[in-house]
Amino acid sequence: MNQELEKHVIKTGTVTIGIVCKDGVVLGADRRVSYAGGGGVVYFADKMKKILEITDRIITTVAGGAADAKKEIQVLRAEVRLKELRTREKASVSEVANLLSNMAYQNIRTPSMIPMIAHFLVAGRDSEGVWLYDVSPDGHLKEVKKYASSGAGIMQVDAILDSEYREGMSSQEAVNLIKKCIITTSGREPSVGAGMDIYTITKDSLKQVVEQEALLDFKDIKSK
Secondary structure (H helix, E strand, O other), X not given: OOHHHXXXXXXXXXXXXXXXXXXXXXXXXXXXXXXXXXXXXXXXXXXXXXXXXXXXXXXXXXXXXXXXXXXXXXXXXXXXXXXXXHHOOOOOHHHHHHXXXXXXXXXXXXXXXXXXXXXXXXXXXEOOEEEEEEEOOOOOEEEOOOEXXXXXXXXXXXHHHHHHOOOOOOHHHHHHHHHHHHHHHHOOOOOOOOEEEEEEEOOOOEEEEEEEEOOOOOOOOOOO
């Protein structure tokens, strides 16, 4: 990539996390949106929710280029809806994850000055159970059995998950672990933070359990 083009490539900071627990899956993400300018300077552009609904039973995290990720999810929603109308059956989590994987595979290999680069953690429930899938930017698809993370904060997050995750943990323990990961990472990775969203998925429900925004507070310093 030449230097002039590189100045305009969007580079986002994010942390998204998926944990498999004994009663389902917990999915979490921070809210900060950033982009890079020349000289490696990062500008914090906005806040956005990085866990998006695909159907009423399936959600996904997004990491990478914000425009790329949103566009892929818009197309995915339409394709899944058409599939359900044609077959008169609800799409399974595996079918949705495979479709997204194929889209990512094709998009990154389509000739373009700026290729589409986005990473997804897809979670949901269907008649067969509760599932978590990792869809990497190159289209690689993997079913997650323990935990997965993506984004700029994975160096900090993976260290915490490696040491504190345990099989058979409850959904509430997983929620608390994701909170710890995001809060800790936001203190060390400037492009992570601004709040968090966390969802739990069980065989009976999909619901948001954490919706928080980080607010900057200034206080007077009293001289002694």
